[in-house]
Structures are given as structure tokens and as C-alpha cells.
Amino acid sequence: MRIIGLSVKRIDYPMRRPFASARRASTVAQTVCVTAHLEGGVVGYGEGAPAPYVTGETVASVARDATLATDALQGLDARRIRHWGAALREALCGPTARAAVEGALLDALARTRHLSLWHWFGGAREWVETDFSLTLGPLEEVGRHAAEARAAGYRTLKIKVGGSEPEVDEARVRAVAAAAPDARLRLDANQSFTPETALRLVSRLLEAGIPVELLEQPVPKDDWEALAAVTRACPVPVIADEAVQSVAQAMCVARTGAAHGINIKLAKCGPLAALEIIAVARAAGLRLMLGCMLESLLGIGAAVHLACGTGAFDYLDLDSHALIGLEPTGRPFAQTGAVLSVDPEAPGHGWEPVATGG
Ligand SMILES: [Mg+2]
Structure with a gap:
């Protein structure tokens, strides 16, 4: 079962409404779709949605790296995952490019076996519940979005904080709590x-009695001392996001206790390293979140298969498709309110470019 090659396509998704964090503001979700071609005509799909402030990659670099990876992979046996995985690492792809290529190859391989990726990841559970992220925007707007999300069935809301004024951050969280009084609230700085x-x-x-569930990446990603200082004193779990992009960095959290948990994102490490980070986190008793960048249904679908298949995650933040305005249709995943589930009978993750259009 040889790898024939990869084809690469950039796809932009205009977003339903602008989305801002303390690091970037987006009106278009820029993605790269990688198609892996195996002998016998089997194909698989993977997506990379880079966040330049996290991995240093852009859509141009992801497309270039994924294209160059073809040379390193052509002719290798797709069934030898660790073998082509090592070749891909040596090809010096950025992490988001590698994630897209690994995702496409795993999808293609699963399709040759008529096995869903959910089964391949372990088939641990049939559904997960995601939060919904609220933009770092004006209070009135954020409150309105919170009420809409709560009405749509999201019981957990993630609030972007870290604007220029601490008082405005506090007021923003209070506005969300007032608009969705029974929601759990996550903060991401x-x-x-x-x-x-x-x-x-x-x-x-x-x-003030506001139910803060956790705090994500409060301080700069390279400042492990500061992260540890927050973790020691913080009454709610502190989750490392940008600080952890590799198994080695996950080990650093495990050894030093610099955070209570880790937010894994496929765009930061790819599915193969994600499995290793899960193992490290579990062994160390760390909590696990699965998050996203600005992926479409393809990238979020791969993450839902990982989340349901491994059953490893305490917190799910898989909502970029909703921020873009894309409706899941069953494959690669279905959504009812905040509940995301997979079709266990779909070979691979089940995404098809023609059938779903995105
Ligand atoms: Mg985050």
C-alpha cells in the first residue's frame, strides 16, 4: 500500500462574523487541504489551519511544506505509520503542515481498511461536548453572542480575555455571566x-460568584516561571496552550507542574504526537483539553474522531466551524447543540470535498 503523493489546496472561508483574541483578529479562516493519494486510488484528507503567532507558520508555508513533503513520502508503505511519520519529521515540515499531511495519510489508510478513525483511535466514547468561544469584543456584543450560544445549547462558554484594560476584561466576563447565568465559563488570555x-x-x-472553570495560557508561552507562579496560586485549573507544542514541552509540564493541564491542538503537533502527549499527560495526572485554530469541518472532524476515539479529554473546545458558520452534516461529524459525534461506519473520518463543500 504505497504512498503515491500529496496534493495541496488552499481554501479560505469567510467567517460568519469577525473573531478576535488577544493575539489576532480574523475575518477569514485560511486553511490548507491536503489530499493523500495511495496506490489503488484510495485518497484521504487532512487540514492545516495555521496560527502564525503560535507555530510561526502561514497558509503559504503550510502549502509549501506539505508540497515538499511529497518527495520524502513517495513510495513509502502507508501502513508503516511510524516509518513515514519519521520521514515526515525529517522533512522539516512545520507542525501545522505535518498535522495536515499526517491527518490525510491516516484518513487514507483507515479508508483502505474500511475503518473509521474513531475506531482506529480506540472507539472510547460516542460523543463529546464542546464549549463555544466568545470574541474579545465590545461587552454588549459579547453578551449578545453569549445569550445566543446558550440558547443554541452550549452549556460552557470560553471567553477571550487579555485586552488592554483589566477592568474591561472583568466587565466582559460579568456581561457573559449575566447573559448566560447558568453557563460554565472558561477564560483564555x-x-x-x-x-x-x-x-x-x-x-x-x-x-463575585462567577463560575470560572479554568484559565488558559495566562502568560507568555516561553515564561515557564510565570506560568508556574499562576498555577501555584490559582484556585481554578490553569491550562497550558501556546506553551505546549511538542511531547518534550508536555514532559516539561509533567515534570515541573507548571500547569494543571495541557490544551492539545492538532495544528500544534499533529495526530501522532498528540497521542504521545495524551500518554504523558495521563501518566502525570494532568488534565487535557482538545482545542482548535480556525479549522473548517474537515479539521474539526479529525479532532472529534480523536476526542471520541481516545476518550482522553476533560475539556473540548472544538467550535471554529461554528465561528465560520459551517453546519456539520454527519460526516466527518454530527452536531446537536453542543454535542459532537462521529459516524462509526464512515471509513476514515468520512469527509468528502464534493458532498460537504467544506
Ligand atoms: Mg487558547
Whole structure:
């Protein structure tokens, strides 16, 4: 079962409405779709949605790296996952490009066996529940979006914080709590706080009775001391996101206790390293989140197969398709309210470019 090659296509998805974090503002989700071709005409699909501030990649570099990876993979046996996985690493692809290529090859391989990726990842559970992310925007707008999301069935809302004024961050969270009083609230600072600012915000919100569930990446990704300082004092779990993009960095969290948990994203490490990070986190008793960049149904579908298949995640943040405005139709996943599920009978993840259009 030889790898014939890869084809690469850039796809832009205009977003339903602009989305901003402390690090970037997006009106278009830029993605790269990789198609893996195996002998016998079997194909598989993978997606890379780069976030330049996280991995340093752009859609242009992801498309270039994935195209160049063809040379390293052509002729290899698709069934020898560790073999082609090593070749792909040596080809010096960026992590998001590697994620797209690995995703496409695993999908193609599963299709040759008429096996869903959900089965391949372990078939642990049939559904997961995602949160819904709220933009770093004006209070009134964020409150309105929170009420809409709660009405649509999302019980957990993730609020982007880390704007220029700490008071405005607090007011934004309060606005969400007022608009969706029974929702659990996650905070994501995208590296924008000092330890003091982070701890002050969380304690003020908890004192006000606002149900903060966790705090994601409060401080700059390279400042492990600051991350550990927040983790030692924070009354809610601190989850490392941008700081952990590799198995080695996951080991660093496990060894030092610098965070209570890790947010894995396929775009940061690819599915093969994701499985290794899951193993490290489980052995160390760390919590696990599965998050996303700005993937379409293809990339989120791969993540839903991983989440349901491994059953490894405490927190799910798989909502970029909804931020873009794409409706899941069953393959690669289905959605009812906040509940995401897979079709266990779909070979691979089941995404088809013609059938779903995205
Ligand atoms: Mg995050």
C-alpha cells in the first residue's frame, strides 16, 4: 500500500462574523487541504489551519511544506505509520503542515481498511461536548453572542480575555455571566497577562460568584516561571496552550507542574504526537483539553474522531466551524447543540470535498 503523493489546496472561508483574541483578529479562516493519494486510488484528507503567532507558520508555508513533503513520502508503505511519520519529521515540515499531511495519510489508510478513525483511535466514547468561544469584543456584543450560544445549547462558554484594560476584561466576563447565568465559563488570555493580573481577575470573579472553570495560557508561552507562579496560586485549573507544542514541552509540564493541564491542538503537533502527549499527560495526572485554530469541518472532524476515539479529554473546545458558520452534516461529524459525534461506519473520518463543500 504505497504512498503515491500529496496534493495541496488552499481554501479560505469567510467567517460568519469577525473573531478576535488577544493575539489576532480574523475575518477569514485560511486553511490548507491536503489530499493523500495511495496506490489503488484510495485518497484521504487532512487540514492545516495555521496560527502564525503560535507555530510561526502561514497558509503559504503550510502549502509549501506539505508540497515538499511529497518527495520524502513517495513510495513509502502507508501502513508503516511510524516509518513515514519519521520521514515526515525529517522533512522539516512545520507542525501545522505535518498535522495536515499526517491527518490525510491516516484518513487514507483507515479508508483502505474500511475503518473509521474513531475506531482506529480506540472507539472510547460516542460523543463529546464542546464549549463555544466568545470574541474579545465590545461587552454588549459579547453578551449578545453569549445569550445566543446558550440558547443554541452550549452549556460552557470560553471567553477571550487579555485586552488592554483589566477592568474591561472583568466587565466582559460579568456581561457573559449575566447573559448566560447558568453557563460554565472558561477564560483564555492567550499569553497576555502577568501572573498578578491573571490571579487578580480570577479571584475577583470567583468572589463575585462567577463560575470560572479554568484559565488558559495566562502568560507568555516561553515564561515557564510565570506560568508556574499562576498555577501555584490559582484556585481554578490553569491550562497550558501556546506553551505546549511538542511531547518534550508536555514532559516539561509533567515534570515541573507548571500547569494543571495541557490544551492539545492538532495544528500544534499533529495526530501522532498528540497521542504521545495524551500518554504523558495521563501518566502525570494532568488534565487535557482538545482545542482548535480556525479549522473548517474537515479539521474539526479529525479532532472529534480523536476526542471520541481516545476518550482522553476533560475539556473540548472544538467550535471554529461554528465561528465560520459551517453546519456539520454527519460526516466527518454530527452536531446537536453542543454535542459532537462521529459516524462509526464512515471509513476514515468520512469527509468528502464534493458532498460537504467544506
Ligand atoms: Mg487558547
